[in-house]
Amino acid sequence: MLTSLLNIELPLLQAPMAGVQGSALTVAVSNAGGLGALPCAMLDPDTMRRELTAIRAQTGRPFNVNFFCHATPVFDAVRDARWRQSLAPYYAELGLDAGSVPAGPGRATFNAGMVDVLREFEPPVVSFHFGLPSEELLAPLRAWGAKILATATTVAEARWLEAHGADAIIAQGLEAGGHRGMFLSDDLAMQTGLFALLPQVVDAVRVPVIAAGGIADVRGVRAARLLGAAGVQVGTAYLLCPEAATSPLHRAALQDPMRRDTVLTNVFTGRPARGLINRFIAECGPISALAPAFPLATAAVSPLRAKAERLGRDDFSPLWSGQNPAGCRVVAAAELTRELGGA
């Protein structure tokens, strides 16, 4: 049973969504009986500590802290320069000095420093995207009893995660918003829809399987359970909740019936992630061969995004969304959690 494994009331996980939510959403979902999540990939140690303190202060229920565990790429100056050069017309258009844009990773991979921060809080659930970190980094989490979750996008990845000790597996259908969790292959052509992925993963592993991707309402939750899911993970449907930190531009795009189309794009970070189509994707993507390795593509885009957003434009903003943005409603996170979790 997933609920007993994770010690939660409802078999509903809120998908960690770096950049569009903090502890407020985590707390609301966990207090409503689901498993709230805190995405930590973009947090420095101090912010992580502050957020974890806020969670511990506001809920006694279990919650999930989420990390990326990609291999840190070697900075490639030539590739970086070519990427910036391709963006030069945009810097000019927005009146930015291309020379003053700093380089930087944008998202950190799971490391010993993060384990040290976690040790202070002993979170009951830790989840990973892009595989699993080394056993050396996992051992301390297991030592305080944390359950380990990780994302699979193929049957092969699910088998790999089970063999490496994941306590439950999130089967991420092609429909899902945000970054694809793929880690054994980078071939997008072989990514699978949830209808085909979920039953095959359920048949392939013994640990509980959590369905993710395109689940936005009670129908979706029930269908996923019928296909064998022990629980579901829902992201996009939480983006309009007042407890999410989704920007006004992102909220407006999600509510625009003319902007329902999403694509997998690497132009924001260097790895494929699903979002609503905007100008940057249309003009430079969706998949660009120029984008530096994840997460190094981010730094050059950040100032464009910041300036455009100040002008009220989402041209350079990642508008993460699954393939079912029609399911987004303005609703309290607790209400959505009880509705979907009780389905």
Next chain:
Amino acid sequence: MLTSLLNIELPLLQAPMAGVQGSALTVAVSNAGGLGALPCAMLDPDTMRRELTAIRAQTGRPFNVNFFCHATPVFDAVRDARWRQSLAPYYAELGLDAGSVPAGPGRATFNAGMVDVLREFEPPVVSFHFGLPSEELLAPLRAWGAKILATATTVAEARWLEAHGADAIIAQGLEAGGHRGMFLSDDLAMQTGLFALLPQVVDAVRVPVIAAGGIADVRGVRAARLLGAAGVQVGTAYLLCPEAATSPLHRAALQDPMRRDTVLTNVFTGRPARGLINRFIAECGPISALAPAFPLATAAVSPLRAKAERLGRDDFSPLWSGQNPAGCRVVAAAELTRELGGA
């Protein structure tokens, strides 16, 4: 009700699969209470007449005849020559004379001659892939009371089909095997998994919606019904039935646990279709910019396929399959129909 609209017992449609089945499968499925289908895209008028005669002789139940209704492409000699040139090493390897390979369309679009053949049999259901033919061609079918089905891969396509008079819509998730039915856009990046597509199509149209793509067992049928489908269309799961004309090489590939990966490829026909990965896809695809417009890519590949198959190799054979080939079992079509249709 889909069953009353189509006058069938079970809300289960057998997907028309050109090249791998004829009337034997149609008859078996229809007699078991589902809606059997006869794919006609690759049949000349005489063969079509023979197959329809066989169906009428063996079942009094409703059945579906299926057609492609793509715009017939203009033959482009330069593009064709470039395509053949790219295949020259394969002709040489297999000892074929590249100069003697005939050009030819491979698949015909729905036309007045086909209507004339159909008029002799007045099939109760006619379905289309790649949109709908002109009202001029549809009117005679409607005149004898045929119900018109068509495939949508996006919400926009579903709305278009309803507006153009489709009696029911097949929502084809990205998981589906064979040709994508897409017709308003050729952008593969925006194709949607069934989990996200199905509920959005159900909410967007008033006609019954039939779910297709990755449905291979009772779980899948029930999940699709929960997501709002009035019925389901199943293809890949029928490929190992004795009543299908699936080649021994194709059957072997579908049963090989090491060959579970499928991709969308245009190298066999010029349009994206999903199949198991083989040598031709791996070396020239999955999507080739050289492939002539659908269906003109086919002619140059056919002799390679024929020769390789004689040598016992599936290197150039289209091994159509959805993303859930694990669901394929050697089972009588009637038994599969009753099992899935009764779910």
